[in-house]
Amino acid sequence: KDLIEMQQTKKADPNDPFASEPGRHPALAPSSKKPFNAEPPQELLVDNYITPNELFFVRNHLPVPQVDMNKYVLTVGGEGLKKHSFTLDELKEKFKHRKMVATIQCAGNRRSNMMEVKKIKGLSWGIAAISNAEWTGVYLSDILAHVGLSDPENRGELKHVQFEGLDLDPEKAPYGGSIPIEKALDPSGDVLLAWDMNGEPLSRDHGFPLRVIAPGIIGARLVKWLSKVWASPDESPSHWQQNDYKGFAPQVDWDSVDFKKSPAIQEYPVQSAICEPKDGTVWDDEEEVTVKGYAYSGGGREIIRVDVSADGGKTWHPTELVAKPNQGYNRTWAWTLWEASVPLPKDAKGKKVELCAKAVDSAYNTQPESFKPYWNLRGVVANAWHR
Amino acid sequence: KDLIEMQQTKKADPNDPFASEPGRHPALAPSSKKPFNAEPPQELLVDNYITPNELFFVRNHLPVPQVDMNKYVLTVGGEGLKKHSFTLDELKEKFKHRKMVATIQCAGNRRSNMMEVKKIKGLSWGIAAISNAEWTGVYLSDILAHVGLSDPENRGELKHVQFEGLDLDPEKAPYGGSIPIEKALDPSGDVLLAWDMNGEPLSRDHGFPLRVIAPGIIGARLVKWLSKVWASPDESPSHWQQNDYKGFAPQVDWDSVDFKKSPAIQEYPVQSAICEPKDGTVWDDEEEVTVKGYAYSGGGREIIRVDVSADGGKTWHPTELVAKPNQGYNRTWAWTLWEASVPLPKDAKGKKVELCAKAVDSAYNTQPESFKPYWNLRGVVANAWHR
Ligand SMILES: [Mo]
Ligand SMILES: [Mo]
Numbered sequence A, B: 001k002d003l004i005e006m007q008q009t010k011k012a013d014p015n016d017p018f019a020s021e022p023g024r025h026p027a028l029a030p031s032s033k034k035p036f037n038a039e040p041p042q043e044l045l046v047d048n049y050i051t052p053n054e055l056f057f058v059r060n061h062l063p064v065p066q067v068d069m070n071k072y073v074l075t076v077g078g079e080g081l082k083k084h085s086f087t088l089d090e091l092k093e094k095f096k097h098r099k100m101v102a103t104i105q106c107a108g109n110r111r112s113n114m115m116e117v118k119k120i121k122g123l124s125w126g127i128a129a130i131s132n133a134e135w136t137g138v139y140l141s142d143i144l145a146h147v148g149l150s151d152p153e154n155r156g157e158l159k160h161v162q163f164e165g166l167d168l169d170p171e172k173a174p175y176g177g178s179i180p181i182e183k184a185l186d187p188s189g190d191v192l193l194a195w196d197m198n199g200e201p202l203s204r205d206h207g208f209p210l211r212v213i214a215p216g217i218i219g220a221r222l223v224k225w226l227s228k229v230w231a232s233p234d235e236s237p238s239h240w241q242q243n244d245y246k247g248f249a250p251q252v253d254w255d256s257v258d259f260k261k262s263p264a265i266q267e268y269p270v271q272s273a274i275c276e277p278k279d280g281t282v283w284d285d286e287e288e289v290t291v292k293g294y295a296y297s298g299g300g301r302e303i304i305r306v307d308v309s310a311d312g313g314k315t316w317h318p319t320e321l322v323a324k325p326n327q328g329y330n331r332t333w334a335w336t337l338w339e340a341s342v343p344l345p346k347d348a349k350g351k352k353v354e355l356c357a358k359a360v361d362s363a364y365n366t367q368p369e370s371f372k373p374y375w376n377l378r379g380v381v382a383n384a385w386h387r
Helices: A088-094 A111-115 A140-146 A181-185 B088-094 B111-115 B140-146 B181-185
Strands: A029-032 A037-039 A074-078 A084-086 A097-105 A130-139 A160-168 A174-180 A192-197 A211-213 A226-232 A271-276 A288-296 A303-309 A320-323 A336-343 A356-361 B029-033 B036-039 B074-078 B084-086 B097-105 B130-139 B160-168 B174-180 B192-197 B211-213 B226-232 B271-276 B288-296 B303-309 B320-323 B336-343 B356-361
Touching (some): A088 A130, A097 A211, A130 A140, A140 A226, A160 A181, A174 A181, A174 A226, A288 A303, B084 B088, B088 B130, B097 B211, B140 B181, B140 B192, B140 B226, B160 B181, B174 B181, B174 B226, B271 B356, B288 B303, B303 B336
Parallel strands (some): B074 B226
Antiparallel strands (some): A029 A037, A130 A192, A160 A226, A192 A211, A288 A336, A303 A356, A320 A336, B029 B036, B074 B084, B160 B174, B160 B226, B192 B211, B303 B356, B320 B336
């Protein structure tokens, strides 16, 4: 239980934009402290189907804002629409509350694995920039209907819903992201504006008082400290939508890259990783090894199978999907935990054993065998077999 | 123009259930004659964004039925619903007509490529069991609303929409398939009951008078010669839904397979293939080769990139997406044709050059590098890099 005590950040230089960061759990290993970015230990990740709030990975792009709830309002509107504003209490009163379990994954998850092929600028995420929680909030589609935007056939030139956060860059521009308007308007898209995570108000690191949960979509679009929702013909103009979080072919480098040529990532492809045993585990006389991990796919696609190999992918063993959601066709927003007892190769004694895992989703999408043909200069959507 | 003259099948034994098959275009190379299954020449495939009707691949599971339009009715209903029937004229009168370009791909497309790893029972499809057409019909969601099934939240235990064809097996049981009810009820799912293909009534081989076009879903569920639409808690009881068209791990063989353990394939994963040059092409002194092909993904996902390699995947070249749909977010139902001028390796003279291609879809799904880790006993969803 002492593991979930909070560690208080020391008070620092008040001119430091990061002077008022919240405390964090000591088990969160930061890949960056300012802004704070950290993932939980991988073995704790698969211990819990619902990630405890204190262990949920943190991905901040900017300093954590301090929100004065006496002044907080959410602005909602769009080109050609009347502008509305809501306090958090008004949102809670006006719209039906919804609960939903959804996994969030950073588009940079497993970047460190991809970096083994070739260096990449960016945070060196391990395999745990992913977590799962139950969110409570209201449907974005209900709010958009309330402000006059409901019928998908009648939305004219509006193609995206942009979000802005209260977190500001050094030029005082907010963090931003957008999602396709089809996803935002579709009740089956299950996009929430959420104030609650696992039965507690959002912590400061996770977006207090309100964040976007657009399930099945990369974390970067799930704007925290949400201040503005804006329907537009255009995607978010933010750096993170326009010039980051896009994939490219492996031959594209920083000299040749043209960010306009690739679409902003929305849905994530199928992913899985082995959380136990950890790299470098040494076995004695065991004939079998227990392997545990997670699997997840974007766009509401369900995990239908995970295979594990103890000989680098020559032969495969089935796994049991030990904890999985039952959320329906193309609305499966939560991850699957899996486990297997895998026989070690007969000749393994004294040698290195290469475990690997690969998942299949309900559209029969698979993970690539290796990173090299899919290396990209931003190190995003790194989903090759985990070895 | 002589290529699109029809070849008349010789009249045969009247006790042969295949005695009254229609004529077929001589360019369609049959992988099976009874039932008739055939694909067009791959080089003709990429000559046309819209596949000419006569060259559209044919996948029949049973003899082609002879439909008497004086007697033809479509039965529509479901458990707990009143049964309705419609003549083709009634369907055309009652419901709004819709046009849509959509690609159909057999789940067995490229099985011959997968067979190079290990033998598979089934038709040895090449790379051309895929074609693209404009379909005219009515929305299945409009018809289901008309018979009392509209609100997705109010559908109780109904989870699937089953289809039956007029084509009968030797025991007089019809061909059948089903799709998830969410896909059927969602107007954005764009499921059509179609009577027209590229401006002409469906030919007998393509399902005259009516077939299902559930775009983004494998051909096997797109029942032809449609006689019955039935909402049910259960999937189609047909052989093809229950004990065929499912994927398995590579270690599963005919002794160990349990068809109940794997979900029926619905959406197809990302696919691409090289149509030109054909295997075995010999070059003289060229420094570059023009490579052409198609790419397609299931579930309405768009093709965002195709990469080509002339050295077996070590280095990659961009391609131009020369013909592609503009159908919107997760409603991209038609394929993309691509083309590239690829430099031949400097040391290629006198040697074999291995071209390969890989596509990326809008959820950043990729094709596996090789078939071995994804071999499956039915030889379905074969989507490794085409070499
Ligand atoms: Mo992220
Ligand atoms: Mo098929």
